[in-house]
Amino acid sequence: MSLEAKIILEDNETIIQLNPGESLLKNLTNNNFKLESPCGGKGSCGKCKIRILQGQVIPSSQDKIYFSEDELIKGYRLACTCYPEECVIIEVEKNFSCNYEIITTNKIQKISKDNLRVNIYEVKINEEILEEINNITSYINKTLQLQLNYSLDSLEKLAFLLKDDITIIDKIYIKTMEAKVIDVSTKPIDSYGIAIDIGTTTLAISLIDMKTGNIINNYSSINPQQKYGYDVITRIQYASEDEKNLKEMSKLISSALEESINKLLSMSNIDKLLLDCITIAGNTTMIQLLLGLDSFSISLAPFTMITNQIIDLSYAEVFKTHNLKAKIFLLPSVSAYVGGDITSGIYTTDMGHKDFISILLDIGTNGEMVIGNKDKLMSASTAAGPAFEGAKIKYGVGGVKGAIEAIKIEGNKVLVKTIANEPPLGICGTGVVDIVSELLDNKIIDETGYLNEEYLNEDKEYFITNKEDKTNIGFTQKDIREVQLAKAAILAGIEVLIQSYQCSYEDIDKIYLSGGFGTKLHFEQAINIGLLPKELKEKIVPIGNSSLDGAIKFLLNKDASNELENIIRKTDYIELSLNQDFNNKFIDNMYF
Ligand code: FES
Known part of the structure; x- marks a missing residue:
């Protein structure tokens, strides 16, 4: 007898055939139900939550970690460790991962x-x-x-x-x-270019008039590789298991990019034959996977990437079709963990030409950072963990509509603001920083991060909000520990970088915060929890998507290759995982 599952998603019911050899997560993904799966289906993030309404599925050992007795009785399971042996009815929560707020750009490029x-x-x-x-x-x-x-x-x-x-x-x-x-x-000719930022979570694309430098239109979408994990290591592991997986990962991203390019051109009424050039910035893993290059060596010490050169290819070589004649440039990486997105940020801020010293900081799963001026640049990357991207936080979500992005505790009340003012779904990175800051200010956690039990509900959570129908959104002791790990890693990284550059906070003129999280971050709260140094409070400059801005600048400037090669030559890289100072500072910075 064939095995079936009836899937209930909001008001819709769909029946799918189950392949018993595959997890429910894989079965759902194969049938176009997208569940959050930051760990790539390894049972270690607790995000792929579903509820069995009818049918028996014995809880897995991971289920017992992520769900209370009561939740297990109610049928909650992790889809990635769920293997139904009979027909089941399953409730799937609304897909959060399709409506991320994606930072594109509207920065006018000054062109000569x-x-x-x-x-x-x-x-x-x-x-x-x-x-x-x-x-x-x-x-x-x-x-x-x-x-x-x-x-x-x-x-x-x-x-x-x-x-x-x-x-x-x-x-x-x-x-x-x-x-x-x-x-x-014999008639006037136009020329267009496309700049792309391949983020681990999102793709941001701009269509540019090559004659004027004007941005014609922006388009953004989700990186479809995230179904194999939210962080680069999980994706590398999947892609390296088998050549078929590597091809699949490459195809996923190249198809998404091609689709986005076509949509951007058609919504702007531009003939694709007028597209002359494409520039792509992204972290080292994203670029290597796009090109179908095995990236296993990036995941293990000594963390070797394939090239630090600008890669100059034809459209046919990258996308395996002869659809367009456009030339493609992929921006170069400094190291396996300081990728072309950061090189692009250095290029767009022009920090490598300035007399004064500045810092560029991009906080994601890794905190990538660069310090320097016209004389020299120094970079590092620290494995901050995904807390500020909402992963590994019990009610964490990405920057999606309905994510709690700001929190204030007033007496017994917790006031929240959500993205797009939608009903609260969970907490995104800026909300995570806010809640920890508020818990500290209200002495609900102490300097060691201990969450005072008298404020906790029966689920051992600090209550934030009550979603009328189902979910209480709360914050747990484990969530606070995740934040401590992440903020300690970022601050220790900044401190080691400043020390290695042989300068002090007073010598630094600006700290540029790039990326979606950095742009939306509430600085006071970030300083309060020890994510950013208080000494740099007046010097913080949010700069949006500097990776995309750098790709646009590269697209327009014929001298850009020389500039980027210079940046690569003059940027040193410090490996923090082998640095004893970093380890000491990391431990010290765990305290609030
Ligand atoms: S995808 Fe199931 S626990 Fe992470």
Whole structure:
């Protein structure tokens, strides 16, 4: 008899066939039900919660860790450790992972006309001029005073023009990319480029007018690889298990990017043949997986990546289709854990050209950080853990609509603000920082992080909110320990970096906070819990998606490759996992 599950999601019911050899999570994923699965189905994050309404499934050992006796009796199970042996009716909670607030960009790039990667020139030409020359490319080069090469496509267009159009025209338009003519026309020509930030969670894409530098449109979506884990290590492990998995991971991201590029072009009414260049920034693992490169060596000491060079490829090489002619640049990484997204951030802040010292900090599962000025740059990455992304926090969620992003305790009341003012679903990173800060200020936790039991409810949680129908959202002792680990790692990283750079807090002019969490973070609260140093309070500058901004800057500037190569050359990397000072400071910073 075939095994079936009836899935209830909000008001909809769907029947799916179950493959008994696969977990319920895998069965649901195969049938397009997306559950949060930060640990990639390993039973270690507690997020893939479902409820069995009918049918028997014996609780797994992981179920017993994540659910109380009462919850187990009510049928709560982790989908990734659930293997039904009879037909079941299952309730799945609304998918949180499809409506992330994604930080794109609206920053206008200052561009110099002299440095544009793509240029469009008008060249006077007619029958009389042709009588005086014996070849057309020398004439164009001489007229423009440039040494240009010509693509086959542009030579074919010139040949056609000489044959058919020359009697009716008096000028042509020449499109160049760097020193190469890539298009010729008797009518004005346009040129567009696309800049992409591949985040571990989200993809952010901007369509740019290459002639003016204006942003035409932005588009964003979820990184579909997250069904195999929210952090890079889990994804690397999955991709390295088998060549088939590696191909699947590469295909997942390349298909999502292609789909996003097509949507962005069609919603902007732009012909895809006018797309001349694409730049992609992302952490080292994201870039390697996009290219289908096995990344196992990134996951183990000595953490070796494949290349620190700019990768310059054709559209066909990256996307395995000949759909578009656009050239693609993938921005280079400093190290396995300071990737092209950070290089891009260094480039866009211009910190490597400044007299003053600044810090660039991007807080995600890893806290990546760079310090420096025009003389030298130094970088590090610390495994902060996913607490500020909502993972490993009992009621944690990403930056989705309904996530609690701000919290204030007033007497017996807890006031919350959610993203988009939707009913509360869980707590995102900024809410996590706020609640810990409030618990400290109200002396509900002490400096060791101990949560005073007299404030806890019967589930051993500090009560935050009561979602009318089902879930009490609370904060647990274990959640506080996760925050302590994360904040101690970030602050210890900053301290070691400053010490290694042989400077002090007074010498630092700015601390740039990049990324979604950094941009939305409440600084006072972050300083209060010891995530950021109080000495830098007046120097914090949130800069949004600096990875995407750097990719746009690279797209527009023909000298960008030299700049990025310079950044790679002058940026040292400190391996914090082997640094005794870091370990000592990490332990000290665990206290509040
Ligand atoms: S516990 Fe099931 S996906 Fe993490």
